[in-house]
Amino acid sequence: xxxxxxIFRLSIFILSIFIGYYVVWSVTPSLHTPLMSxxxxxxxxxxxxxxxxxxxxxxxxxxxxxxxxxxxxxxxAAINIFGGFLVTQRMLAMYKKxxxxxx
Amino acid sequence: MISANLSxxxxxxxxxxxxxxLRGLSSPETSRQGNLFGILGMIIAVTVTFLLIGNFSTGFxxxxxxxLVGGSIGAFIAYKIPMTAMPELVAGFHSLVGLAAVFVAxxxxxxxxxxxxxxxxxxxxxxxxxxxxxxxxxxxTFSGSVIAFLKLQGLMSGSPITFKGxxxxxxxxxxxIVLLIYLLCSTQSSNLFWILLGVSFLIGFLLIIPIGxxxxxxxxxxxxxxxxxxxxxxxxxxxxxxxxxxxxxVGSSGAILSYIMCKGMNRSFFNVILGGWGATDEVKGSSTKxxxxxxxxxxxxxxFxxxxxxxxxxxxxxxxxVxxxxxxxxxxxxxxxxxxxxxxxxxxxxxxxxxGHMNVLLxxxxxxxxxxxxxxxxxxxxxNADVAFVIGANDxxxxxxxxxxxxxxxxxxxxxxxxxxxVLFVKRSLSPGxxxxxxxxxxxxxxxxxxxxxxxxxxxxxxxx
Numbered sequence: 155x156x157x158x159x160x161i162f163r164l165s166i167f168i169l170s171i172f173i174g175y176y177v178v179w180s181v182t183p184s185l186h187t188p189l190m191s192x193x194x195x196x197x198x199x200x201x202x203x204x205x206x207x208x209x210x211x212x213x214x215x216x217x218x219x220x221x222x223x224x225x226x227x228x229x230x231a232a233i234n235i236f237g238g239f240l241v242t243q244r245m246l247a248m249y250k251k252x253x254x255x256x257x
Numbered sequence: 258m259i260s261a262n263l264s265x266x267x268x269x270x271x272x273x274x275x276x277x278x279l280r281g282l283s284s285p286e287t288s289r290q291g292n293l294f295g296i297l298g299m300i301i302a303v304t305v306t307f308l309l310i311g312n313f314s315t316g317f318x319x320x321x322x323x324x325l326v327g328g329s330i331g332a333f334i335a336y337k338i339p340m341t342a343m344p345e346l347v348a349g350f351h352s353l354v355g356l357a358a359v360f361v362a363x364x365x366x367x368x369x370x371x372x373x374x375x376x377x378x379x380x381x382x383x384x385x386x387x388x389x390x391x392x393x394x395x396x397x398t399f400s401g402s403v404i405a406f407l408k409l410q411g412l413m414s415g416s417p418i419t420f421k422g423x424x425x426x427x428x429x430x431x432x433x434i435v436l437l438i439y440l441l442c443s444t445q446s447s448n449l450f451w452i453l454l455g456v457s458f459l460i461g462f463l464l465i466i467p468i469g470x471x472x473x474x475x476x477x478x479x480x481x482x483x484x485x486x487x488x489x490x491x492x493x494x495x496x497x498x499x500x501x502x503x504x505x506x507v508g509s510s511g512a513i514l515s516y517i518m519c520k521g522m523n524r525s526f527f528n529v530i531l532g533g534w535g536a537t538d539e540v541k542g543s544s545t546k547x548x549x550x551x552x553x554x555x556x557x558x559x560x561f562x563x564x565x566x567x568x569x570x571x572x573x574x575x576x577x578x579v580x581x582x583x584x585x586x587x588x589x590x591x592x593x594x595x596x597x598x599x600x601x602x603x604x605x606x607x608x609x610x611x612x613g614h615m616n617v618l619l620x621x622x623x624x625x626x627x628x629x630x631x632x633x634x635x636x637x638x639x640x641n642a643d644v645a646f647v648i649g650a651n652d653x654x655x656x657x658x659x660x661x662x663x664x665x666x667x668x669x670x671x672x673x674x675x676x677x678x679x680v681l682f683v684k685r686s687l688s689p690g691x692x693x694x695x696x697x698x699x700x701x702x703x704x705x706x707x708x709x710x711x712x713x714x715x716x717x718x719x720x721x722x
Binding site: 159160163166167168170171173174175177178179180181182183184185186187188189190191192193194195196197198199200201202203204205206207208209210211216218219220221223224225226227228229230231232233234235236237238239240241242243244245246247248249250251252 | 268271272275276278279280282283284285288289291292295296298299302303306307310312315316317319320323324325326327328329330331332334335336338340343346347350351353354356357358360361363364365367368370371372383477478481484485488489491492493494495496497498499500501502503504505506507508509510511513514517604606611612613614616617620621623625626627628629631
């Protein structure tokens with residue numbers, strides 16, 4: 155008897171929820187805004203699906219009804235990836251510790 | 258072209274890198290490295306996808322062009338956006354994730370061969386279920402985030418929009434979504450697929466309009482969670498572990514943030530979602546209103562009080578963001594510190610319009626993060642502090658939450674500002690905060706109201722110090 159591959163994906167999914175649960179609880183509250191922007195950026199890994207969809211057309215017709223949605227999704231996800239990571243980087247660069255040598 | 262196994266392992270690696278990216282956020286020191294892990298994970302995922310398809314013809318060029326176009330728009334926004342506008346930005350980004358999920362699902366539905374899911378009209382049942390769930394959640398995320406964005410941006414009134422029969426209507430729509438998914442999977446009809454999308458867009462819109470502006474921290478966190486579940490749904494369809502891992506991470510992250518925000522308001526998740534507050538409290542607010550004496554002062558009085566203090570606690574709120582007063586505030590604190598006055602900041606979990614909003618604004622104004630404290634860390638210090646400087650916060654300081662069981666905010670954790678020797682309360686007018694709850698703090702013996710724009714008042718105080 156063979157196990158359906160779906161079960162393995164489901165295992166990954168469930169275990170990842172638990173990992174997410176513990177990892178996110180350990181995030182310091184002062185970084186909750188960067189947490190949201192970075193989760194935004196990483197959830198745009200959906201771009202891999204968009205790329206597959208975009209490249210689904212053949213060489214004669216790059217654009218067909220299916221691949222156009224792929225290309226649209228690619229640009230939306232790209233906005234998010236670049237925007238999300240960069241704005242997170244910009245925010246995190248602002249968090250500074252007190253300068254001890256000041257006094 | 259690389260083997261399917263190698264690509265699966267690479268996706269797993271990028272999933273792990275995403276976990277490390279979130280893990281890095283446990284402290285500001287490790288967070289920047291964490292972000293780099295995230296970027297690396299993304300690069301691996303995208304590169305592997307290209308190698309896996311192995312199609313470097315014209316289509317590939319177009320993909321790069323679209324990435325470049327989207328990327329430059331994203332980068333431009335990221336550099337231009339003012340920190341006070343972060344809640345709007347995040348809501349906007351959520352809507353894009355949702356829409357991208359919808360588009361990928363549409364594409365997979367129209368051309369399942371490209372994804373190895375079968376042929377049109379005969380898509381594998383499991384894939385079709387996953388696809389339609391991903392598309393429905395994505396559509397809800399999209400329209401919900403658009404409404405949240407419009408409310409935060411002020412393009413739409415922040416007050417809750419309610420009408421008769423709202424909840425039954427929403428319930429009917431939600432049930433019909435489940436029904437549609439079931440019918441879609443049994444008939445494979447493309448008409449049903451489009452109807453499902455339309456209905457999902459509609460419910461996302463209807464779910465968010467009854468929620469008031471001050472509940473936005475919960476809404477944004479919730480939509481964050483939805484965008485994760487949408488990504489996970491698509492991940493199952495594409496059999497892609499990076500997407501499944503990320504979806505689960507983001508989904509639970511958003512859920513935890515929603516929980517923290519609800520706890521910060523002492524309300525249940527459903528109470529927020531059903532748009533409770535605004536409507537029920539109006540009656541009470543107007544009937545019990547009475548004129549009570551208030552002490553008001555000017556910048557000179559405030560400066561005098563602070564100059565003679567030895568410790569000051571600052572309580573920022575959404576009003577500080579609106580007035581863009583964070584830089585002026587930091588300058589005031591610098592002056593105080595020169596006079597050897599100890600200054601710290603107290604932040605309530607739901608201060609601002611999204612989780613951690615105040616912390617980012619203070620960080621932007623160069624306030625060191627080890628001077629900024631959360632509610633539990635600092636609440637006992639108010640009794641020993643000389644002056645509490647409340648700037649743009651209101652409900653989160655209201656002592657009524659501890660004393661009056663009749664009050665709608667009773668039981669909500671609040672900052673014990675009234676225990677300070679004196680309280681300076683910067684506010685534009687005496688009008689009660691959101692939902693018409695009068696703040697008892699205004700009428701306390703030791704409270705001095707400073708009626709002015711937060712930024713202007715702070716600057717004036719600095720001049721008088």
